[in-house]
Every structure is written in C-alpha cells, then in structure tokens.
Amino acid sequence: MAGKKHVTINDIATMAGVSKTTVSFFLNGKSERMSEETRQRIAQAIAKTGYRPSPVARSLNAKRTSLIGVIIGDIANTFSNSIVKGIEDVAAEAGYRVLVSGSNHNRDNERDYIDRLLAVGVDGFLVQPTASFKEISQAIDETDTPLVFFDSKFYDYASSWVKTDNYEATFQAIRACIAKGYERFLLVAAPAGNLSSRVERTSGFVEALAEAGVGFEQFELGDDSVDVPALQGFLRERIDGVTPTLVFAPNCWALPDIYRGMREFYPLMPGAVGLLGFDNAEWVEVASPSVSVIMQPAREEGATACRILIDLIHKEGAVNPHQVLPCSVQWGTTTR
Numbered sequence: 464m465a466g467k468k469h470v471t472i473n474d475i476a477t478m479a480g481v482s483k484t485t486v487s488f489f490l491n492g493k494s495e496r497m498s499e500e501t502r503q504r505i506a507q508a509i510a511k512t513g514y515r516p517s518p519v520a521r522s523l524n525a526k527r528t529s530l531i532g533v534i535i536g537d538i539a540n541t542f543s544n545s546i547v548k549g550i551e552d553v554a555a556e557a558g559y560r561v562l563v564s565g566s567n568h569n570r571d572n573e574r575d576y577i578d579r580l581l582a583v584g585v586d587g588f589l590v591q592p593t594a595s596f597k598e599i600s601q602a603i604d605e606t607d608t609p610l611v612f613f614d615s616k617f618y619d620y621a622s623s624w625v626k627t628d629n630y631e632a633t634f635q636a637i638r639a640c641i642a643k644g645y646e647r648f649l650l651v652a653a654p655a656g657n658l659s660s661r662v663e664r665t666s667g668f669v670e671a672l673a674e675a676g677v678g679f680e681q682f683e684l685g686d687d688s689v690d691v692p693a694l695q696g697f698l699r700e701r702i703d704g705v706t707p708t709l710v711f712a713p714n715c716w717a718l719p720d721i722y723r724g725m726r727e728f729y730p731l732m733p734g735a736v737g738l739l740g741f742d743n744a745e746w747v748e749v750a751s752p753s754v755s756v757i758m759q760p761a762r763e764e765g766a767t768a769c770r771i772l773i774d775l776i777h778k779e780g781a782v783n784p785h786q787v788l789p790c791s792v793q794w795g796t797t798t799r
Contacts (some may be wrong), residue, residue, distance in 0.1 A: 470488075470512045470513070470514045470663060472486050472487065472514075474508075474512065474514070474560045475505065475508045475509060475512065475514055477696060478504075478508035478512070478786045479501075479504040479505045479507075479508045480504060481501060481504070481505065482578060482602060483578075483582065484578055484581040484582050484602060484606070484745070485497065485501065485503050485505070485602065485605060485606075486505055486671070487581075487582070487583075487690060487694075488581075488605065488606045489502065489505045491609060491784035493533075493606050494504070494605075495607060496604050496605040496607050497605045498605065498668075501605075507537070522690060524733065527586055527776075528583070528584045528585060528586055529558055529560060529586065530559065530560050530561075530562055530583060530584065530585045530586060531550070531554055531559050531560070531561050531562070531585060531587055531588075531589060531726070531769070531772065532564070532576070532580035532583075532587070532589070533547065533550060533561055533562065533563045533564065533588075533589045534564050534565075534566050534573060534576050534577070534587045534588065534589075534590045534591065534592075535547065535563065535564070535565055535591045536565070536566055536567070536581075536591045536593070536614075537565060537567065537568065537716055538563060538565035538715070539565075540713055540715070540716065540743070540745070541742075541743065541744050541745035541761075542742045542743070542744070542759065543565075543591075543761075545761035545762040545765065546591075546613065546761050546765035547561070547563055547765060548615070548762055549761070549762035549763060549764065549765025549767075549769070550589060550765040550766065550768065550769045551765075551769075552762075552766055552768045552769075553769035553770055554771070554773075557611065557769075557773050559586070559773065562580060562583065562585065562712075564576040564579075564580070566591075566593065567687070568593050568686060568687045568716075569593070569687075570593050570595040570596070570598075570599055572588075573593060573596060573599055574599045575605060575739075577599065577600070577602050578602060581602060581603070581606060581608065583610070583616070584712070586608070586609070586776050587608060587609040587610065587772045587773075587775065587776050588603060588608060588609070588610045588611070588615070588772075589611050589613060589765075589768050589772055590610065590612055590617065591612070591613055591614045591770065592612055592615055592658070592682060593608055593658075594656030594657055594658050594686075597657070597745075601653045608646050608765075609623075609772055609775035609776050610622065610623070610763075610772075611623045611624060611625070611768050611771045611772045611775065611784075611792070612624040612625075612626075612677045613625050613626070613764055613765065613768040614626060614759075614764065615628075615658050615659050615660045615797055616659045617787075623771050623775060623784035623785065624768075624770075624784070624786075625764055625767045625768045625771060625785075625786045625788065626659065626660065626764075626786075626788070627660075627759045627760065627764065627787065627788045627789070627790050628787050628788070628790055629635055629659075629660050629663035629667065629790070630663035630664070630666055630667040631667065632669075632757050632789070632790035632791075632792070633663070633664045633666075633667030633668050633671070633713065633757065633780075634667035634670060634671045635671075635790050635792075636665065636739060636757055637668050637671035637672065637711065637739075638671050638674075638675075639792070640669070640737065640798060641672075641675050641677065641710050642757045643737075643798065643799040644707050644799060645708065645709040645737055645798075645799075646677070646706055646707050646708070647701070647706050647707065647708040648668075648672055648677060648678075648679040648680075648708070648709050648711065649679065649680055649681070649682065649697075649698070649701060649708060649709070649710045649711070649761050650665070650668060650679055650680070650681040650711050650713075651681075651684065651694065651710055651711070651717070651721055652664075652665060652681065652682075652683070652684060652711075652713050652714055652717075653680045653683070653684040653685065653686055653687075653713070653714050653717065654683060654686070661713070661714070664713035664741070665713065668711055668713070671680075680701060682697045682698075682750070683779075684714065686718055687716070689717050689720035689721060690723065691720055691723070691724040692719065693729070694724045695724050695727070697764055698710070698724075698728065699726065700718075702728060702731070702735070702736055704731055704735050704736075705735065706735070707734065707735055707799075708735065708736055708737070709736075709737040709738070709739060709798070710725065710736070710737065710738045710739070711739050711740075712738065712739070712740040712741070713740070713741055714741070715740070715741040715742035715743055718740040718741065718742070718743050718747075718754070719743065719746070721740070722738065722739075722740070722750065723739060723753060723797035729752060731779045732752050732796065732797050732798075733752070733796055733797055733798050733799045734799065735783050737755070737797055737798040737799065738755065738797040739752055739755045739757070739797070739799065740755070740756045740757075741756055741757050741758075741759070741799055742756060742757075742761070743756060744756075744758065744793075747793070747795060748793075750795075750797070752795065752796040752797050753795030753796045753797065754795045755792070755793065755794045755795045755796075755797050755798040756792075756795070757790050757791075757792055757793075757795050758790060758791050758792070758793050759788075759790050760788050760789070760790070760791075763788055764788055767786055767788065770782050771784050791798065
C-alpha cells in the first residue's frame with residue numbers, strides 16, 4: 464500500500480493562507496503578535512493533516528543565530544557602504560554576522576527580503592525603509608523580531624530608530640545660501656511621502672525661505688529616477704543667467720543625475736547658478752565644479768543603529784532607542 468503523502472510546512476502555509484515564516488513562528492511558540500484568526504487557521508490546518516514538525520528543525524529554529532538582517536535602499540553608493548561598515552564594526556565586536564540586502568527602494572523587494580531573512584532566522588533587522596514599509600512590515604511584527612530603522616523614522620509608528628538632523632541641517636544651509644545672495648530657489652526632489660528624512664529636508668528648505676520671505680518652485684522627481692531632459696527644460700525656463708538661482712537637491716540618490724543634467728549651467732556657477740545636495744562623498748569633492756553638500760555621519764549612523772538593535776535583542780535597555788546625529792556642510796564651488 465502506498466504511504467501517506469508527507470505533509471510539509473509549505474502545505475500548512477497554503478492551507479492556512481499565510482506565509483511559511485508565519486507557520487514556522489507559530490510552531491516555535493512565537494505567535495503573540497499574530498491575530499487570533501491567524502492562529503486558529505494554522506492550528507486547524509495542522510489538526511486536519513496531522514502535521515508534525517521535525518524535532519531537529521524545531522531545535523534549530525528555536526536557537527539564536529547571531530545573524531542581523533540589513534535591508535538598505537541602494538547598496539551601490541558610498542553613503543550606504545559607510546552605513547554598512549559602521550554596522551559590521553559593531554556587529555563583529557558583539558559576535559554577530561550581517562546579511563545585507565539591497566531593496567533598490569522597491570516595496571516588493573523589501574517584502575521578499577523580509578520573508579527570506581525571517582526564514583533564515585535573523586535575530587533582528589536594520590532597515591532603511593521605503594515609504595511603503597509600514598504596510599509590509601507585518602511579518603516582522605508578528606514574529607516579535609527586533610527592528611531598528613536607520614536614515615528615517617515613521618510618524619505614528621512605534622519604532623526604534625537612528626537618523627540625522629535633516630531639518631536643522633537643511634534650514635541652516637539654506638539660510639547660509641540666502642546670506643550668500645541667492646534670490647531664486649528651485650527644489651528638485653522626490654515626493655516626501657511619510658519618510659521622515661524627506662519630510663524634514665523639504666520642511667527645512669521651505670521654512671528657511673519663508674523666514675526670509677522668499678518663494679520657490681519645484682520639479683518633482685519619480686521615486687527612483689530622474690527625467691534628465693524634463694529637468695533641463697524646467698531649469699532653462701527658470702534660470703536667466705542674471706538672477707542668482709540656487710537648485711536644492713535633497714535626495715542623495717538623485718544628485719549625480721541632477722549634477723550631470725546641469726552641465727550647461729556650469730559656466731554660471733557659483734555666481735548666477737548654485738547647486739546644493741546631500742552626501743555623495745565619493746565624487747563631490749573631485750567633480751569640477753565641486754559640489755556643495757550636506758554630509759551625514761553615515762558610518763556613525765550605522766554603528767549607532769547596530770548598538771540599538773543588539774541592545775533590543777538582549778533586552779538590556781541600556782541604549783537610547785531614538786537617536787539624532789548632527790550633519791555638517793561641505794561647501795564646494797557650486798555655491799558662492
């Protein structure tokens with residue numbers, strides 16, 4: 464007689480309409496953050512099939528792995544590399560290894576990496592979130608896995624985070640540009656959404672101008688791309704070569720394309736045209752003209768985020784879970 468079909472955790476997940484990771488955490492007694500309905504569906508699927516998890520697998524899943532999952536927006540730039548280096552320094556000292564994933568600022572990638580890293584059994588997450596992260600973080604919430612945001616925090620979302628003083632740094636830098644004699648201001652930025660870093664940089668820019676009684680115009684970017692020809696058209700209509708005009712580019716991922724898109728205005732810099740951006744330490748100093756940027760302490764930010772996470776993993780309560788680090792301004796020849 465043919466033997467009964469071996470029931471797997473995947474079968475239980477399909478029957479219950481949940482992820483394999485959710486079933487795994489249910490089996491290992493980590494269901495406190497799950498809804499009662501979810502727990503009942505999993506229990507019913509197990510009862511119906513007679514599923515019995517492997518004792519070896521359960522033993523492995525119950526152990527701490529000493530692994531930290533890192534989800535970062537773009538792993539190809541110097542800011543991200545410095546963040547990761549700071550994380551790795553602190554993690555290694557505490558006996559942890561780091562698994563780094565690049566979301567490319569895409570919510571579907573974030574969701575996929577969350578599931579994969581939970582399946583591996585990471586002890587905690589360090590995440591540079593997209594604007595949609597709150598909607599897809601339920602899997603982390605259900606497993607009660609510690610989570611720390613870096614480079615941003617969510618409003619109205621109980622979380623641990625480390626970020627930089629985006630608002631104050633931007634406010635003071637724009638104030639300085641007004642004092643340098645710029646009279647017209649152009650904002651080239653992606654929608655702020657609910658990412659605190661974008662909200663704060665935009666607010667610092669707007670409020671510094673409001674204080675001086677100066678208005679601005681905006682060119683809105685896509686979430687992850689720069690339409691260079693459209694940007695060039697926008698700039699040509701607003702830069703007359705006489706009125707001192709400052710372009711503010713607060714999204715560090717967009718600054719390289721914006722800088723190249725302004726090539727025809729290089730001869731007008733820094734007098735009639737100025738450019739102020741964020742980060743990109745790998746090239747802004749050696750570019751010609753060199754670019755003025757607000758610099759974040761990336762390595763320190765990564766190290767601080769990791770210290771907060773390890774403190775949460777060990778439930779020590781010795782590290783402040785909400786920290787703000789100061790930025791600095793590196794003035795180049797794209798501004799007066």
